[in-house]
Amino acid sequence: MSNSESGTQLSYLQHPGKYKGILSWLLTTDHKRIALLYFYCVIVFFFIAAILGLLMRVELFAPGQTIMGPQTYNGLFTIHGIIMIFVIVIPALPAIFGNFFLPIMLGARDVAFPRLNLFSFYLYLTGAILGVLSQFAGDGPPDTGWTFYVPYSAQSSTNVIFALTAAFVLGFSSILTGLNFIVTIHRLRAPGMGWFKMPLFPWAIYATGWIQVLATPIIGITLLMVIAERVLHIGFFDPALGGDPVLFQHLFWIYSHPAVYIMILPAMGIVTEIFPTFSQKPVFGYTAILISSLAIAFVGYFVWGHHMFTAGISYGSRWFFSFLTFLVAVPSAIKVFNWVSTMYGGSIDLKPPLLYAISFIFLFMIGGFTGITLGAVAADVHVHDTAFVVAHFHYIIFGGMGFATFAGIHYWYPKMFGKMYNNRIANIAWGINFAGFNLLYFPQFIIGIQGMPRRYFDYLPQFQTGQIISTIGGFVLFTGLVLMVYNFIRSIKHGAIAPSNPWGGVTLEWQIPSPPPHENFDTIPEIKHPPYFFGNNSNTKNE
Amino acid sequence: MTHPDNNSDHMDSQTGKFGMWIFLFTELFLFGGLFLVYAVFRANYSEDFHKAARELNAFIGTLNTVFLLVSSMTVAMSLTAIQKKQKNLALFLVLTTLFLAALFMLNKYFEWSHKFHFKLYPGSEVLKNLARGELLFFGLYFMMTGLHALHVLVGMVLLSINIVKIQTRRITSQNYLLLENSALYWHLVDLIWIFLFPLLYLIT
Amino acid sequence: MDHEEVHVSSYASLAKVLVALLILTTISVLATGWHLGPITAAVALVIASIKVGTVITYFMHMKFESLFLKLLVTGVFFIFALVIIITFIDYLLR
Numbered sequence: 128m129s130n131s132e133s134g135t136q137l138s139y140l141q142h143p144g145k146y147k148g149i150l151s152w153l154l155t156t157d158h159k160r161i162a163l164l165y166f167y168c169v170i171v172f173f174f175i176a177a178i179l180g181l182l183m184r185v186e187l188f189a190p191g192q193t194i195m196g197p198q199t200y201n202g203l204f205t206i207h208g209i210i211m212i213f214v215i216v217i218p219a220l221p222a223i224f225g226n227f228f229l230p231i232m233l234g235a236r237d238v239a240f241p242r243l244n245l246f247s248f249y250l251y252l253t254g255a256i257l258g259v260l261s262q263f264a265g266d267g268p269p270d271t272g273w274t275f276y277v278p279y280s281a282q283s284s285t286n287v288i289f290a291l292t293a294a295f296v297l298g299f300s301s302i303l304t305g306l307n308f309i310v311t312i313h314r315l316r317a318p319g320m321g322w323f324k325m326p327l328f329p330w331a332i333y334a335t336g337w338i339q340v341l342a343t344p345i346i347g348i349t350l351l352m353v354i355a356e357r358v359l360h361i362g363f364f365d366p367a368l369g370g371d372p373v374l375f376q377h378l379f380w381i382y383s384h385p386a387v388y389i390m391i392l393p394a395m396g397i398v399t400e401i402f403p404t405f406s407q408k409p410v411f412g413y414t415a416i417l418i419s420s421l422a423i424a425f426v427g428y429f430v431w432g433h434h435m436f437t438a439g440i441s442y443g444s445r446w447f448f449s450f451l452t453f454l455v456a457v458p459s460a461i462k463v464f465n466w467v468s469t470m471y472g473g474s475i476d477l478k479p480p481l482l483y484a485i486s487f488i489f490l491f492m493i494g495g496f497t498g499i500t501l502g503a504v505a506a507d508v509h510v511h512d513t514a515f516v517v518a519h520f521h522y523i524i525f526g527g528m529g530f531a532t533f534a535g536i537h538y539w540y541p542k543m544f545g546k547m548y549n550n551r552i553a554n555i556a557w558g559i560n561f562a563g564f565n566l567l568y569f570p571q572f573i574i575g576i577q578g579m580p581r582r583y584f585d586y587l588p589q590f591q592t593g594q595i596i597s598t599i600g601g602f603v604l605f606t607g608l609v610l611m612v613y614n615f616i617r618s619i620k621h622g623a624i625a626p627s628n629p630w631g632g633v634t635l636e637w638q639i640p641s642p643p644p645h646e647n648f649d650t651i652p653e654i655k656h657p658p659y660f661f662g663n664n665s666n667t668k669n670e
Numbered sequence: 671m672t673h674p675d676n677n678s679d680h681m682d683s684q685t686g687k688f689g690m691w692i693f694l695f696t697e698l699f700l701f702g703g704l705f706l707v708y709a710v711f712r713a714n715y716s717e718d719f720h721k722a723a724r725e726l727n728a729f730i731g732t733l734n735t736v737f738l739l740v741s742s743m744t745v746a747m748s749l750t751a752i753q754k755k756q757k758n759l760a761l762f763l764v765l766t767t768l769f770l771a772a773l774f775m776l777n778k779y780f781e782w783s784h785k786f787h788f789k790l791y792p793g794s795e796v797l798k799n800l801a802r803g804e805l806l807f808f809g810l811y812f813m814m815t816g817l818h819a820l821h822v823l824v825g826m827v828l829l830s831i832n833i834v835k836i837q838t839r840r841i842t843s844q845n846y847l848l849l850e851n852s853a854l855y856w857h858l859v860d861l862i863w864i865f866l867f868p869l870l871y872l873i874t
Numbered sequence: 875m876d877h878e879e880v881h882v883s884s885y886a887s888l889a890k891v892l893v894a895l896l897i898l899t900t901i902s903v904l905a906t907g908w909h910l911g912p913i914t915a916a917v918a919l920v921i922a923s924i925k926v927g928t929v930i931t932y933f934m935h936m937k938f939e940s941l942f943l944k945l946l947v948t949g950v951f952f953i954f955a956l957v958i959i960i961t962f963i964d965y966l967l968r
Binding site (some may be wrong): 342352368370378 | 688696699702703704706707711791792801802813
Binding site (some may be wrong): 341345373377381428429432439440441442443444447 | 953956
């Protein structure tokens with residue numbers, strides 16, 4: 128197939144475009160370059176937020192003040208959350224892998240609106256910088272938590288408006304990215320690629336796009352309302368003026384719950400690509416996974432109240448949200464079954480992408496089961512706002528989406544950069560990451576049930592053992608992360624040249640050179656096979 | 671429904687239009703948050719809302735409604751004109767739309783000035799002394815009409831760009847995506863007002 | 875490039891739609907004078923919804939768009955309505 132041979136053709140990394148030098152990157156409209164711009168920003172901001180988290184762990188090593196006072200601690204968990212949620216986990220997977228691989232996997236040359244794509248990136252960068260600036264502007268770092276609950280967010284004398292604006296701008300970026308991807312999927316699929324011939328990562332991006340588009344505006348307007356509360360005393364959330372603070376929580380979580388599906392759906396999409404490739408057989412239950420993705424997006428829209436079980440909402444509400452929360456777990460479970468069944472009977476090649484994908488299932492399930500615990504109203508009353516919740520969401524977001532992201536980087540790195548990383552280092556880093564992660568977060572389930580509150584810089588002595596183990600885990604994990612990223616950076620220069628299909632994958636990205644040329648395909652392919660067709664030699668692994 | 675259009679230089683109008691509709695959905699949900707707040711407080715404070723609404727001038731509100739409805743028609747007609755290669759008529763219709771928008775904003779200015787004159791604005795002493803529901807009504811009034819007015823301004827900018835592009839023949843009967851999308855945006859501005867009007871002005 | 879048949883709305887049809895909208899507006903304004911009690915809000919919203927539907931169908935050309943887009947717009951309004959209804963499960967039952 129002529130697309131995979133291009134010894135003489137320049138890759139997207141070298142393609143001479145309209146601009147030269149740094150401008151060819153800063154003003155690019157190539158989806159692959161935009162993906163890399165996001166990638167580098169995400170790595171930088173991730174490490175900033177991770178170090179902030181590590182500082183929190185140091186503080187929590189012993190009761191009482193260890194290295195900082197309560198105000199600083201409150202500021203730390205706020206900015207750690209803001210960066211991690213709005214700058215890392217919500218944008219990253221669509222912006223990096225969605226941007227890079229969606230067009231290629233559809234057989235397209237780019238997204239539907241390439242200039243809008245670049246605009247999305249600059250909105251993202253602006254929002255991220257505004258978030259960082261909130262730490263340094265006049266009135267001190269915001270201390271409200273990333274959830275900005277009223278009444279405190281309306282009253283706190285810190286730079287709350289900076290943070291609110293940052294989140295607003297980042298939300299706008301997310302909306303435009305989702306819009307771009309939805310239209311791309313509708314309009315730019317290659318000839319012969321009907322909806323049910325599309326691979327499952329694009330389907331995941333599609334479901335995610337609808338959430339981005341239909342949920343994010345609500346947090347947009349809610350953030351504006353909080354600004355109006357602070358500046359104009361508008362009264363919507365102020366009981367003294369007749370308002371209702373719980374209304375803020377409704378509005379906030381109407382977005383922020385679907386937001387977690389923005390995080391997890393692309394992650395699930397990534398591992399859904401990895402399992403068939405490293406089992407060398409088609410995905411088990413293509414249709415079931417597809418429908419599950421859409422079901423998660425839809426049902427996930429209506430479970431937001433499970434964050435508010437102790438806020439004073441009506442009994443009927445609590446019943447309703449708990450029921451739907453249990454319901455939304457079902458499609459995720461279906462996917463787990465399908466992933467495992469994909470591997471069953473397959474020719475397993477335990478390369479780093481698969482290692483991360485399998486550990487994703489394990490960590491995601493722990494996060495998921497503890498989510499069910501929280502979804503049960505009676506249990507939630509006991510563990511709401513404790514370290515149990517902190518452990519739950521870190522297992523889902525970090526253990527789930529985070530490990531799936533690492534899986535995705537290890538999977539697609541050869542394609543993106545044209546080099547192979549060192550497998551041994553990757554595997555060692557995986558081991559350290561896995562061990563460190565569980566050491567860091569599992570004890571928090573235990574002390575949470577025992578009563579350790581979240582967002583507290585001080586605690587009773589009986590929780591210290593758990594806190595110590597957790598802090599040690601944090602440092603172990605950080606070491607693993609540094610090693611993993613070191614492997615990536617080092618391999619850019621010293622890695623072996625990557626072939627176009629190192630893993631024997633069958634989706635379109637493996638039919639083009641590594642790294643891809645500027646317009647992806649010499650000729651737009653015509654799709655004849657189902658999406659995971661391991662029949663012919665179309666998946667010839669070339670090593 | 672595969673429509674391969676891999677020529678990134680010329681975007682086909684179906685793609686562009688679909689993108690615009692999705693953007694309109696986001697606007698629906700943006701204002702939707704305010705409608706949700708309105709619904710909650712209207713349910714809780716219905717008497718206060720009725721009382722406060724009497725401060726609004728239903729005549730000006732109705733006039734503004736008429737302005738926007740007519741402007742929706744004129745911008746829709748401008749599309750017809752462009753499709754029929756009637757450039758001057760198209761220009762006239764878009765200009766009329768812009769003019770009606772300006773009248774709307776003028777009315778808004780008078781309305782708001784009048785309120786400010788009587789110290790009816792969020793955070794004022796007068797508002798603090800009102801019943802809680804009335805205070806919230808005015809908060810909603812200012813925030814909803816304010817956000818809407820912002821969108822009217824954006825719409826006016828879009829219409830102006832269209833006027834220039836029609837005049838310089840960069841919008842033609844074969845290539846009018848910008849006008850079509852700007853018209854969709856303008857209709858959205860109208861749609862929001864269609865809901866705002868009865869909820870704020872007609873609940874006396 | 876699309877060379878599909880594009881429907882062009884006639885000036886007359888658009889003018890007729892405006893007349894309909896103005897009539898509905900008049901009814902809406904007059905209705906505030908009628909003593910409808912508890913259904914006042916409902917009446918106002920129903921009339922507003924008809925106006926919105928009319929603007930979408932004719933001015934925004936939805937009548938001549940694909941079935942997919944029609945279903946999509948309906949679906950989006952439906953989701954939004956559900957959000958409001960579900961929020962009221964809290965407020966009405968407190």
